[in-house]
Amino acid sequence: MALLRALAVAATVLVVAAAGLVAMGLAFGNPWLLLPRLPPRSGMDRFLLIVWPAACLLEAVLAGLRPRASAMAMAVGGAALRLAMAGVLGWGLLWGSVHLRGEPAWLPLMLWSIGAAFVWQVLPRHTSQHVVTAAVALALVAAGVLIVVGGWLKGGLAALPLALAIGVVGWRARDEQLRGVVIGCGAAALVALVALGHFFGRVSTLQAGLMATSLVAVAAVAASTWTRGDGGS
Amino acid sequence: MRFVFGALVAVVTVTAASFVHAADVYDYDLVHSSVSFKARFLDISWIHGRFNDVSGKFVLDREDPSKSSFQLTINVDSVDTANEKRDEHLRQPDYFDTKQFPTIEFVSTKVKAVDGGYEVTGNFTMHGVTKEITFPFMGGEEVEKMGAKRVGFGTELRLKRSDFDFDPQAIGNIGDEAVIIIDCAGVKAS
Numbered sequence: 001m002a003l004l005r006a007l008a009v010a011a012t013v014l015v016v017a018a019a020g021l022v023a024m025g026l027a028f029g030n031p032w033l034l035l036p037r038l039p040p041r042s043g044m045d046r047f048l049l050i051v052w053p054a055a056c057l058l059e060a061v062l063a064g065l066r067p068r069a070s071a072m073a074m075a076v077g078g079a080a081l082r083l084a085m086a087g088v089l090g091w092g093l094l095w096g097s098v099h100l101r102g103e104p105a106w107l108p109l110m111l112w113s114i115g116a117a118f119v120w121q122v123l124p125r126h127t128s129q130h131v132v133t134a135a136v137a138l139a140l141v142a143a144g145v146l147i148v149v150g151g152w153l154k155g156g157l158a159a160l161p162l163a164l165a166i167g168v169v170g171w172r173a174r175d176e177q178l179r180g181v182v183i184g185c186g187a188a189a190l191v192a193l194v195a196l197g198h199f200f201g202r203v204s205t206l207q208a209g210l211m212a213t214s215l216v217a218v219a220a221v222a223a224s225t226w227t228r229g230d231g232g233s
Numbered sequence: 234m235r236f237v238f239g240a241l242v243a244v245v246t247v248t249a250a251s252f253v254h255a256a257d258v259y260d261y262d263l264v265h266s267s268v269s270f271k272a273r274f275l276d277i278s279w280i281h282g283r284f285n286d287v288s289g290k291f292v293l294d295r296e297d298p299s300k301s302s303f304q305l306t307i308n309v310d311s312v313d314t315a316n317e318k319r320d321e322h323l324r325q326p327d328y329f330d331t332k333q334f335p336t337i338e339f340v341s342t343k344v345k346a347v348d349g350g351y352e353v354t355g356n357f358t359m360h361g362v363t364k365e366i367t368f369p370f371m372g373g374e375e376v377e378k379m380g381a382k383r384v385g386f387g388t389e390l391r392l393k394r395s396d397f398d399f400d401p402q403a404i405g406n407i408g409d410e411a412v413i414i415i416d417c418a419g420v421k422a423s
Contacts, residue, residue: 037398041361042326042333097333151318152325154400200332201325 043093043200044155047192051089055120055188058085059181066177083117086191090116093192099199108199112212116191119215120184130171133179135218136186137167143193146211152201155193162189190215256300257375259384259419261289266417268307272394273408280407282323284337286311291419293373293384298346303353303370303386305415307337327400334361350386357390362397366390375421382421389414 036048062078069077090113091100099105144159166186173179194211197203203211269283286308294300309331312323324331341355342365350371357366372386390413395401 041398042330044326098335099332150325151322152327154327154402155325200330202321 041096043097043196044158046092046095047196051092051192052185052189054089055085055192056181056185058082059184059188062184063177063181066180079117079121082121083113086113086117086120089188089192090195093195094199097199105199108205112191112195112198115212115215116188116195119191119212119218120187132183132218133167133170133186136183136190137163137170139190139215139218140166140186140193142214143190143197143211146203146207147193147197147201150197150202150204150207152197155196155201159189159193162186162193256292256294257382257384258422259291259293259382260422261287261291261305262383262418262420263287268305268413268415268417270411270413272411275406276408280314282312282314282320284308284311285313287417289417289419290422291384291386298344298351301341301344301351303339303341303344303355305339305417309335309337329360334359357392359392360394360397360399364396366392383418384421385416385418387414387416 036045038045038049040046040049058081062074062081065077066074087110090109094100094105094109099109140159140163144156144163146156147159148156150156166182166189170179170182170186173182191212194203194208194215198205198208263286266287267283268287269281271279271281274280284307287305289303289305291304292300292302309329310324312320312329314320314323323329326333336358338358339355341353343354345352345354347369350369350373352367353370354365354367356363368388368390370386370388373384375382375384377383392411392413393409394411395409
C-alpha cells in the first residue's frame, strides 16, 4: 500500500514536472509569437500594439490615483473608465473586420464590453491575493488552449508568454499596487484574447460564453468575503 | 424647310450612332470557371485547392483594348482543398484571416492587346496588402453558344505569400510561392 502510494506520488510529481517543463519551454520559446507586424492590420497586431498597452496604461494611471482618491471615487470612476475603455478597445480589436462591415455586430460587442469591464474591474480591486494572480495566469493558459483547439495556433500559443509574465511578475511583486496593475493587465489580456478567439478564430459562442462565465466566476470568487479574508497581505 | 432640317438631323444622328461602338460587358460565369491554386508541401509535392465563390466582370472594348477592364473578387472563406480541417485552418489568422480579410480582389488599371489575348496590369489585393501585378490573360474570342455570348480567359500567377504579409511562421512546411490558376468564362451581360 505504501509502495503504491509512493508510486502514485512519484507519478504525479513526474507528470506535473513534465507538464511544467513543456509549458515553460513553450512560454520561453515562443516570445517571438508576441512580435506584432507593422502596420497593425490583424486583430492580434492591434491587441499587442494598441489595445493591451492602452489597458495597461489605464491600470497604471488608476493605481497612481488610488492613494489620492476615496475608495468610492476609485470604484465608480474605475468602473466607468474601464467600461468606456472596454467599449473603445473592443471596437479597436474588430477594426476593419467583417464584424464592423455591413451590419456591425454591435450586440456581441456590447455584451463583451460589459462582461470584460466587469471582470477587469473586479479582479484588480483584490490585489492582496496571490490566488487571483494565479487564477488569471491559469485562465490565460486555458484561453490559449481554447483558441488552439479552435484551430488558431499562433493566437493560442501567444497566450503562454503572457500567462508566464503575468504569473511570475504578479507572484513576485511585493508592492500591492504593482500587483494590482499586473492583475488588471492580465484581466484585460484575458478578455481581449477570448474576444480575438471568438471574433477571428473559431472559438464558438458557446465556448466563448463558457470561458466568459468562468472568468466572471473567478472575478466573483475574488470579490467574495471568503477569499478576501484569505488574502496574503 | 423646317421638315427638311429635322430629317437631316435625324439622318446624321442615326449614321453617327451606327459608328459609335459600345464595349461588351461580361459577367463572370461561376459554373464554367475556376480559380485554383497550388503550393509546395515540404518542397517535395504540391497541395492543390480552389476557391468556390468567385465573382467578377470583364469589359472588352475590341476597338480600343486600352479601354477594356477586368475585375475579380474571390470569397476567401470558400477555400477548398478537399480537407475540411485544413480548410478551416487556412481561414484562420494563421493563414488567410478571413474575418479580417474576407476577399481577394483584382482590379485592372491598364489593358493592352497582345497576340492571343491581353496583357493586364492591375492592383491585386490579398491579406490586406495591395500589389501591382502584370500578367498575360490569354483568350477573349467571343462565341455564341448555349443561348448567350461568351468569352474565356486563362492565366497563371506566381505570387510569394511573404509579399502579402502572411505570417512568416506559417511559411515553412507550405512553401512561400503559390501558383494561382485562373480559367474563367464570361457571359455577356443582358
